[in-house]
Amino acid sequence: MMDFSQLKDALASRSFDLVAEICDELMLQVASRGINFQQEWPYAIHLLGHIYINDLNSARFLWKSIPDGIKESRQEVVAAWKIGQCLWNRDFAGVYRAISAFEWSQEALDLVNAFRESYTKRTFELLVSAYSTINVTDAALFLGMSEDDAINYAVQHGWRLDSAAGMLEVVKPKVISEQKLDSSKLQRLTEYVFHLEH
Template identity: 30%
Template sequence: MFNNSQSEMVTNSFSKLASDLEKQELEAPKGSSAQVYSQLLAIYLYQNDLCNAKYLWKRIPQSVENANPELFAIWSVGQKMWKRDLPGTYQSLAAYSWSEPVAKIMTSLEEKVRERAITLISQAYSSLSVETMMSMTGLSNEKAVQVCQNRGWDVQDAGKMIIPQKPPPPVTPQTSSEDQLYKLTEFVSFLEI
């Protein structure tokens, strides 16, 4: 899994690539190549920009769609993400052998979906079975338990039950009493006008 700085670098490089691909798509008079559409669709999924992914899918010419099965495979991942079907998303990601320009994006997408699922688990569950963890992360039993242990989560009942640690609450900036009084005064003054 990526650490924060690696994830940020990947996100920045994909954002720049997406911008370049969007420009290529706009400048192509009769539609772009299948590679442009494939990469752009995959990047939209990576960015969790499902609306733009759906609109891109609708604008891809039918002839390009029919000639490129990889586009259908990428869109099947997008459909699973749209429906929030995590197990289906992992199955769709693993079901296709991605071409070189798309493989890195799809691998990063899988890691990002998995990281979002782990974050969701830590926020939503007080305990869960390993099977549920495996389903939501697409990991094998051993890897799921290992990920939990690496995060400091408690694994009980001989590896059958997981108790995630809640993430620390967000730090809210403290405002002084004077600042609060000033804001209240401004608000009341606004209402009196």
């Protein structure tokens, strides 16, 4: 009998970044004891844990190690890997389609939704760094949203809409840079303070 309490606690507390590591450790422990764990192993959660932290190499390795019988009998495992395949192929819209195409178990749903949220945020940050303007259709495709939702999301994040052109103007966040004191100014300041004191 395997003890999944640590995994259940991580899922319940929404500590999704720990899921893959917990599963990896538990799998090693169980395998080292020679226990046949494959039938009760939470493969979908394990895959989603690696996908959540964007560890696609580990997700691929895990997928390849899953017995064919499990892949054939558990649709959620295949659905989780479909997300991984889309990520691997940089199919932005496909990631969202793969998420939406499956009715996730209650156990996986929060993890999938949290991944979708973080993936949207990461994709949005990529758009900010890559574009100065982008048409609404492309933005919606990248963000896995309807055009109206993509416009609202972008505008909430400071972008401007040119509705006549159907374009979004990307507004880069202001970067607050630390002022650096060059050494010659520091030397002059030191000499000045020294002069005042003597």
